[in-house]
Amino acid sequence: MRKLQQNGPAKFLVSLLMLAAFFLAGIAGCRLIQTLPYMVTGNWKDLGTVYRAMEDRADSVAALYALYQDQSTLLELEAAGEDVEYRLGRVDRQIQEAEQALRPESTWFRFRVSDIYGGQLDTNLEYWDALEDEVDLVHQAVFTPGHYYVEHDGEAWLTWSNGQTAPQQELAASPDMAESEDAQAQPPLVIEYGVAREVTGGASDEFTQIAEEWNWAHLMFPSRAKAVAVWLTAGLLCLLYLLWASGHRAGKEGIVPTWQEKVFLELYLAAAAGVIFLILWGILDLGDLYLGYYFHDWAPLDGDFSVPLTEYALAALFALGMGTGALVLRTVVVRVKAGTFLATTLLYKVVKWMARAIHVLLRAIGYFIQNIPLFWRAALVCGGYILSTFVFFLWRFYHFGLLVFLWGVASLAVFLLVCWWAIGFQALRRASRSLAAGELKSHIETKQLPPGLRACAEDLNNLSVGLQTAVNEQMKSERFKAELITNVSHDLKTPLTSIINYVDLLKNTEQTDQKAVEYIEVLDRKAQRLKKLTEDLVEASKASTGALTVNREKLGMVQLLDQALGEYAEKLEAQDLTVIRTMPEEEAYVYADGRHLWRVVDNLLGNCCKYALTGTRVYLELKRGKGQVILSVKNISREPLNVPAEQLMERFVRGDASRTTEGSGLGLSIARSLTELQGGIFELAVDGDLFKVTVTMPQAG
Amino acid sequence: MYNILICDDDRDIVSALEIYLGSEGYRTVAAYNGRQALQAVQEQEIHLILMDVMMPELDGIRATAKLREDSNVPIILLTAKSEDNDKILGLNIGADDYITKPFNPLEVVARVKSQLRRYTSLGGAEKGPGQLAAGPIVMDDAAKAVTVDGAPVALTPIEYNILKLLLSHPGQVFSSAQIYEQVWNDPAYGSENTVAVHIRHLREKIEINPAEPRYLKVVWGLGYKIEAGGKK
Numbered sequence: 001m002r003k004l005q006q007n008g009p010a011k012f013l014v015s016l017l018m019l020a021a022f023f024l025a026g027i028a029g030c031r032l033i034q035t036l037p038y039m040v041t042g043n044w045k046d047l048g049t050v051y052r053a054m055e056d057r058a059d060s061v062a063a064l065y066a067l068y069q070d071q072s073t074l075l076e077l078e079a080a081g082e083d084v085e086y087r088l089g090r091v092d093r094q095i096q097e098a099e100q101a102l103r104p105e106s107t108w109f110r111f112r113v114s115d116i117y118g119g120q121l122d123t124n125l126e127y128w129d130a131l132e133d134e135v136d137l138v139h140q141a142v143f144t145p146g147h148y149y150v151e152h153d154g155e156a157w158l159t160w161s162n163g164q165t166a167p168q169q170e171l172a173a174s175p176d177m178a179e180s181e182d183a184q185a186q187p188p189l190v191i192e193y194g195v196a197r198e199v200t201g202g203a204s205d206e207f208t209q210i211a212e213e214w215n216w217a218h219l220m221f222p223s224r225a226k227a228v229a230v231w232l233t234a235g236l237l238c239l240l241y242l243l244w245a246s247g248h249r250a251g252k253e254g255i256v257p258t259w260q261e262k263v264f265l266e267l268y269l270a271a272a273a274g275v276i277f278l279i280l281w282g283i284l285d286l287g288d289l290y291l292g293y294y295f296h297d298w299a300p301l302d303g304d305f306s307v308p309l310t311e312y313a314l315a316a317l318f319a320l321g322m323g324t325g326a327l328v329l330r331t332v333v334v335r336v337k338a339g340t341f342l343a344t345t346l347l348y349k350v351v352k353w354m355a356r357a358i359h360v361l362l363r364a365i366g367y368f369i370q371n372i373p374l375f376w377r378a379a380l381v382c383g384g385y386i387l388s389t390f391v392f393f394l395w396r397f398y399h400f401g402l403l404v405f406l407w408g409v410a411s412l413a414v415f416l417l418v419c420w421w422a423i424g425f426q427a428l429r430r431a432s433r434s435l436a437a438g439e440l441k442s443h444i445e446t447k448q449l450p451p452g453l454r455a456c457a458e459d460l461n462n463l464s465v466g467l468q469t470a471v472n473e474q475m476k477s478e479r480f481k482a483e484l485i486t487n488v489s490h491d492l493k494t495p496l497t498s499i500i501n502y503v504d505l506l507k508n509t510e511q512t513d514q515k516a517v518e519y520i521e522v523l524d525r526k527a528q529r530l531k532k533l534t535e536d537l538v539e540a541s542k543a544s545t546g547a548l549t550v551n552r553e554k555l556g557m558v559q560l561l562d563q564a565l566g567e568y569a570e571k572l573e574a575q576d577l578t579v580i581r582t583m584p585e586e587e588a589y590v591y592a593d594g595r596h597l598w599r600v601v602d603n604l605l606g607n608c609c610k611y612a613l614t615g616t617r618v619y620l621e622l623k624r625g626k627g628q629v630i631l632s633v634k635n636i637s638r639e640p641l642n643v644p645a646e647q648l649m650e651r652f653v654r655g656d657a658s659r660t661t662e663g664s665g666l667g668l669s670i671a672r673s674l675t676e677l678q679g680g681i682f683e684l685a686v687d688g689d690l691f692k693v694t695v696t697m698p699q700a701g
Numbered sequence: 702m703y704n705i706l707i708c709d710d711d712r713d714i715v716s717a718l719e720i721y722l723g724s725e726g727y728r729t730v731a732a733y734n735g736r737q738a739l740q741a742v743q744e745q746e747i748h749l750i751l752m753d754v755m756m757p758e759l760d761g762i763r764a765t766a767k768l769r770e771d772s773n774v775p776i777i778l779l780t781a782k783s784e785d786n787d788k789i790l791g792l793n794i795g796a797d798d799y800i801t802k803p804f805n806p807l808e809v810v811a812r813v814k815s816q817l818r819r820y821t822s823l824g825g826a827e828k829g830p831g832q833l834a835a836g837p838i839v840m841d842d843a844a845k846a847v848t849v850d851g852a853p854v855a856l857t858p859i860e861y862n863i864l865k866l867l868l869s870h871p872g873q874v875f876s877s878a879q880i881y882e883q884v885w886n887d888p889a890y891g892s893e894n895t896v897a898v899h900i901r902h903l904r905e906k907i908e909i910n911p912a913e914p915r916y917l918k919v920v921w922g923l924g925y926k927i928e929a930g931g932k933k
Contacts, residue, residue: 569894
């Protein structure tokens with residue numbers, strides 16, 4: 001299939017075949033047309049040409065009678081002694097010729113002539129009454145002797161069929177005929193005539209010829225019609241193949257347009273129409289000539305060399321016309337196949353150009369408007385509106401209808417514009433507010449917004465997307481950190497569990513060596529310290545990375561400090577530390593997570609126990625004000641604080657450089673992280689040996 | 702003679718626990734992942750399970766859920782993650798108690814004893830007439846006696862009254878001032894500190910690990926409460 005479609009030579013061959021088929025169909029058509037005039041009657045005698053031939057014969061009978069009259073006139077003149085011999089001879093010759101032509105041996109024309117009273121004058125029949133036997137249809141006509149023509153028209157033209165009575169008497173009795181002056185001077189004669197039933201065998205005249213032609217046409221018609229049908233079908237089949245294969249080319253996929261498909265379809269059609277018009281013109285002209293051979297000039301069927309030549313020319317023109325039509329069809333089909341039918345029409349191009357021009361124009365106007373600053377744009381619209389209103393009021397007395405309408409339209413437009421802006425602005429405000437509230441997923445639909453606000457909305461959208469990505473990134477990294485801490489904590493704690501357990505088991509076993517007991521004691525101490533360190537480390541990491549859940553609620557700071565002091569009562573007493581509390585009478589409520597806040601206070605009091613100078617006072621003060629609750633813890637350091645306050649909060653930094661005391665050095669760091677996690681501020685001040693911590697928490701309700 | 706299943710992927714921890722529990726007179730069965738634990742429960746009678754959370758093949762949480770489908774044997778989770786979420790999840794899924802790693806062997810033994818006592822001798826609802834109870838703590842107001850897991854506890858009158866106040870309103874949080882006013886029958890003026898000290902002593906008497914109380918809970922900044930189920 002594909003091969004057949006892409007076969008170039010085959011296509012060329014089929015095109016030639018198609019032209020040949022149409023050429024042959026043209027020739028067959030010409031021949032068919034020859035037979036057509038004979039095909040209209042079932043009997044050759046009904047042909048118009050037969051009638052005309054009979055009339056001519058009747059005329060020749062009338063002419064014969066005129067010649068008879070001439071002869072008798074000439075004979076009278078001769079008798080009178082005039083020399084008319086030459087003229088007489090000529091008339092005699094003419095009479096002889098005419099009589100000869102009318103003899104039954106030379107023609108199948110049958111006639112009889114009588115006067116209006118029924119007097120039998122002349123006939124070429126065997127006997128007078130044989131006319132009705134020999135002829136199918138009897139025609140009757142009247143002529144005046146001396147006139148060369150039969151009066152064919154008018155009431156004198158009569159025909160009757162066999163079995164009817166001859167109307168001579170009626171004719172003679174008719175008043176206008178009998179009473180006419182002419183009739184009294186020269187009584188008219190009646191001629192009755194027809195064509196013999198059989199025109200074969202014997203005489204050969206024009207009737208024989210017409211009958212032969214009629215027979216020939218009827219004989220040839222079916223085969224010629226068949227030939228036309230066959231060649232036309234063949235040509236159309238070729239055309240179908242060509243259309244099916246059109247647009248394909250050897251070795252190429254899809255439809256390959258040629259230059260013909262690049263020409264505008266309208267131009268192509270116009271050119272083709274011109275060519276076809278010329279061809280049609282030629283066909284009509286030549287056809288007229290061609291048919292003339294047969295039906296006007298009585299040219300013989302054969303023998304004239306120009307007849308076949310005309311046929312060839314006509315057929316060639318027909319084939320050319322069909323070929324042109326095929327070309328048009330081909331290009332249309334290829335265009336449809338390639339999907340460029342619309343695109344290659346001039347109309348489409350023109351419409352497209354116009355659309356583009358309008359688009360460019362609108363763009364230019366839009367660009368112009370866009371480049372006017374927003375203020376001037378607004379001013380222009382408002383100014384235009386005010387001006388139009390002014391004009392309206394100025395002219396409203398003179399022209400009412402149209403101006404009111406225009407003013408109404410302008411008002412409506414301004415109203416809608418203002419509404420549009422207001423709605424857009426509202427959407428923008430809502431979106432920016434929700435963005436400010438932390439809803440990063442809020443997205444503004446920019447399509448419906450006015451151009452000025454749209455840019456703003458797009459900026460906001462971009463901002464929200466950027467923020468969202470940043471937040472997502474941060475959350476991801478925090479989740480990762482939290483997971484890492486959990487896993488590290490697990491991996492550290494599992495071996496530590498075994499160490500602590502087995503040291504404990506060792507402690508419980510009987511030891512003979514005193515040194516071993518000492519060593520086990522050291523191991524136990526260090527294992528416990530390692531445990532504390534690990535726990536603090538995990539907690540510090542969690543607090544500083546924010547991998548902790550914070551459930552904030554309203555709680556009492558005074559209550560919490562009471563509870564904490566209760567927990568630490570024994571430990572403080574053991575260090576001989578006195579707590580001086582300064583607290584408000586009313587409960588100071590803060591917004592915090594109780595467990596985290598406890599850890600902060602826990603660490604602070606723990607620090608006091610660990611690092612405060614024995615026998616001193618610890619000042620615990622709680623203050624309220626400006627929406628904040630401030631807790632301060634002051635104590636005197638046991639060791640000189642040789643570290644700056646800031647550094648004390650760093651991880652693993654402790655007040656004693658030698659690091660002999662218990663503690664991980666993470667307490668303050670954890671406390672600060674936890675405070676900040678709950679939205680508080682953790683501050684540290686060192687003044688000589690005075691160590692002061694201030695925790696500021698937001699006040700609740 | 703109780704059979705205790707110890708399940709942990711760290712064999713050293715398992716053998717240490719076997720030594721501790723063995724010395725207390727318990728028979729121990731070892732398992733090194735959740736699947737083995739399930740198998741061991743099928744094969745023999747187990748009275749208590751110590752189960753690690755992070756284990757290969759089948760972790761402790763899933764194994765606990767699986768066990769709870771057809772058994773109410775006490776399960777104590779050993780967790781190294783020390784994440785609050787893990788504890789809550791474990792208790793919700795059906796564990797009876799939890800111990801965080803690294804643990805104190807004595808605490809493990811105490812918790813095992815407590816769970817076994819509740820599981821075997823006391824049964825489910827141990828609250829008699831005229832008695833107040835929360836978890837293993839039972840207070841007989843007529844006899845003015847308090848027992849934890851059946852063992853008598855000696856309390857001072859103030860401690861007794863605080864416990865009675867909290868026990869009669871399980872789950873309710875009392876602030877230090879409220880407790881003071883109700884127990885001492887005096888308006889509280891800055892002496893709430895003493896309440897905290899008493900509660901701490903009380904906690905030391907009735908809780909296995911006072912730093913991580915299961916029943917008498919400190920609600921920081923709000924007060925104290927008794928948690929009836931002993932959960933959280």
